Amino acid sequence: MAFVFYAIRRCGVSRVWDRCALITVTALTAATALAAAGPASASASVPGRDVTVMTFNIHHGTDPDDVLNLDHVAQTVEQSGADVIGLQEVDRHFASRSEFVDQAEWLAERLGLHLAYGTNLDLDPEKPGDPRRQYGTAILSRFPITNSHNTLLPRSETGEQRGLLEADLMVRGKKFRFLNTHLEHTSQAERHTQVAAINTIVNGSRLPTVLVGDLNATPGSxxxxxxxxxxxxxxxVAGKGDGFTYDSVNPRERIDYVFASQGVEARRAQVLDVAISDHRPLRVELSIQ
Known part of the structure; x- marks a missing residue:
């Protein structure tokens, strides 16, 4: 109330009393409103930390007819309006199937997004002096990536190497953790060991956490x-219908997911109706509390 008394003192004894009275009443009204609002008013004025995320198995940029068109992937990401995207089956100088393009870097530059890449397969080049042939997952983000790390997941002798790509993102002053994975498709036992490894990492996170990816497992598993x-x-929580993501032409299974920890609220989930890969993308609007 100090500023109320300041307003009265500033007016003093004057012939313009009506004007002073108006200043005093206005100040008193404002002070009363602030007192009634309390601390919650201050927190309500902080901008929300809404984040739209997407998971998309891009099948190294080829459509259901096995025709390569990475720009279709870029267009889908762009039109989705997603802020953070987890991509699976991303090539880096890997093979002729993707024309030896660094798909992760190409998409990041095409879309103007920050990039983290998780190398799960790392092979010698076909020709000496060429870049190493890599295959794995990628995270694209509108927000700065302050730290990233790829953990290779357990596998059998015959299983394909899989990984968990972690990225810490700074969203309007709040840090949260985004995880992207692609689990083994041929063995449920192997997926169980991979999930156990992922759970250990998730349990060790003290940040609001989002896990996305192609888990090659249905909801009842x-x-x-x-x-x-x-x-x-x-x-x-936030979607309508069956949420099928595979395959893209005749969807019959839900195997692509967005999971959220405490402190992250899902507001809307949507499977995008596109067939530019063998999977359909899953887009989810989140709020970081």
Whole structure:
């Protein structure tokens, strides 16, 4: 109330009393409103930390007819309006199937986004002096990536190497963790061991955390039940319908997911109706509390 008394003192004894009275009443009204609002008013004025995320298995940029068109992937990401995107099956100088292009870097530059890449397969080049042939996952982000790390997941002797790509993002002054993975498609037992490794990493996170990816497992499976002991499957919370993501031409399974930890609220989930890969992208609008 100090500024109320300041307003009265500033007016003093004057012939313009009406004007002073108006200043005093206005100040008193403002002070009363602030007192009634309390601390919650200050927090309400802080801009929201809304983030739209997407997961998309891009099948190294080829469509269901196996025709390469990476720009279709870029256009889909662009039109989705997603802020953070987890991509699976991303080539880097890998093979003729993707024309030996560094797809991760190409997409990041084409879209003007920050990039983190997780190398799961790292092979010698076909010709000496060429870049190493890499295959894995990528994270594209409108927000700065302050740290990233790829963890190779357990596999059998015959299984393909899989990984968990982690990125810490700074969203309007708030840090949160974004994880992207692609689990083994041939063995449920192998997926269980991979999920156990992922859970260990998730349990060690003290940040609001989002896990996305192609888990090659349906919602009723033991693998998904294990993930949801700590994280929430956002589709039942914020989506409508069956949420099928595979395959893109005749969707019949939900195997692509966005999971969220406490402190992250799902507001809307949507499977995009496009067939530019063998999977359909999953887009989810989130709020970081």
């Amino acid at each position: 033991g693998e998904i039940a294990s993930v949801t002991k700590r994280l929430t499957d956002t589709w039942p």
